[in-house]
Amino acid sequence: MPQSGPRAALGTSMVRAAMLAENTPGRLIVFDTGGTAAGADAAARAAMKRKVAMILGPLLAEEVAPVAAVAGASVPVLAFSNDPGARAPGAFTMGITARQTTGAILRYARSRGVRRVAVIADGSRWAVAAAEAAAGLQGELNLDVRRIDVAAGQPLPAAGDAPDAVLIPGGGDPVMAAARNLKTTGIQLLGTVQALDHRPASLSVLEGAWLASPDPAAFAAFSSAFEARMGGEAGIIAAIAYDAAAITKTLRGKNALDRAGLLAEPSFETATGPLRFREDGSVARDMAIVVAGPDGYAKVATSRGA
Template sequence: MALLLPLTGDHAALGLSMQRAAALAESDAALMQVIDTGGTAPGAAAAAAEAIKRKAAMIFGPLTADEARAAAATVAGRVPVIAFTNDAAVAATGAWVFGLTPRQSTSAVLRYARSRGVKSVVVLGDASPWSSAASAAAQALQGELGIDVRAITVTPGQPLPGAGDPPDAVLATGSGEGVLAAARNLKDTGVQLLATLQALDHRPSALEALQGAWIAAPDPKAFGEFSSTFEAKVGGAPGALAALAYDAAGIGRSLRADHKLDRAGLLATDSFACVTGAVRFRADGSCARELAIVVAGPAGYESVATSRGA
């Protein structure tokens, strides 16, 4: 197996964190060869070529969408490429999109909301790439879930666009103060606040504002256990990308143990247990990921359900 990461360049610190996280799941360097991409598309192409030269049976990485496209073009389908990007368009290159995607989080929270009786949702977007993709995912799920979705974009400093009749729920797809403002405005209105993992905020003031909201995110217990191990053995707090690298190494180890380290083995496995949520790989390059539905409380986030995101 090969792990393609930016060990030099602008994202070197992130790449090193991911390398160390992967080493927690696969400590044998001979079994998980780490190759530097430099954080660029040409570097990723060169790293992919080197992985093929070394006869890697599977490639995990690279990090960004541009790097993933370059690596996939170089590999040309000879071995699976499981990229860490969350850009769904990368699946068209033949690489798998392993990152936590807007569609996964949006699908998970809307499926849960529908199971709780929600039939109409207003989606609040802030025009960021994540928010725009989440809004598009929500609208695409209307027919499948039997839910009415109206999307509006909130522009800082501008009046809030009219949303029509009060919905059963509001889905805030952004992050930061925009989500917190929506949470405060919905208090005591009877309208349920929904949010994607971008809304996670561990500040006491944010936890208070978000209390009662349903948020789709990796299970806090599993992520907390990984985080504690990382802090104890590596030092510092890991982010979601470090967790993805840890999960990738675990997937590779599992497939190798079953002598299925290839595309067929990847697709035949119904579910891989991951810190970022149990994952199933699809032939079209996408992944189905189980996410927790978490609710904020004074001590942090607590999981109340599990929902599979598209």
């Protein structure tokens, strides 16, 4: 994990989350990547000299290949990147991907009668990946998906451009603006985990929106434990580090702390919801479908194996 450099604060939060799951002294050894590919390579080499059974991390997509190359076939790598392209031999990508959340919310929307969806892509990596995932699901879900590219800072298209639903893959101001524009149109707002916002003013604006997210109950339990033990608030990325450490602890208890052990488990119950590892290095996740309301997010369904 990065313990120095521009992402040191995030790295420290993730290390603390991992230690919350695995608090036996000596079980977790932290190596600083500095947030660079070269630093990750050096950290992996140092880890292998300590004869580790599994590597948790690295954080960034560009760090995964160097770490996986050093680890080889004998030591699995649970990378925290959400870039599917970061998969490498021996490495699994545990980050929550745009494809996972987009597939989950579109499957739910289709089950509720949504047929035509406009996806607003603002040029960000996440939004582009979500738009591509939505387009790829058209045949499978019998959806009509239209991509609308909007430059950052430009106004959103009129609500009438989306007959049934509008999917805003990102978060922040674009989601708030779309929610306000769609409030009285009868057009359903769809969102991904990026749009989760627990501020009362935001919840009021988002009321009625459907979003795909990690299971809120499981995450709330982790978040409360993190705040009580470590202080401060924990985000989704920190929860993924907690999950990785909890998974290794489970496998150690079964004397199966290796790739075969990871693949043999039908499901791991984690702070971000049930997940399982696939042979190709991807992770299948159960995603919660939540509806925003003035008092928070209510879970209404589960999308399995995204």
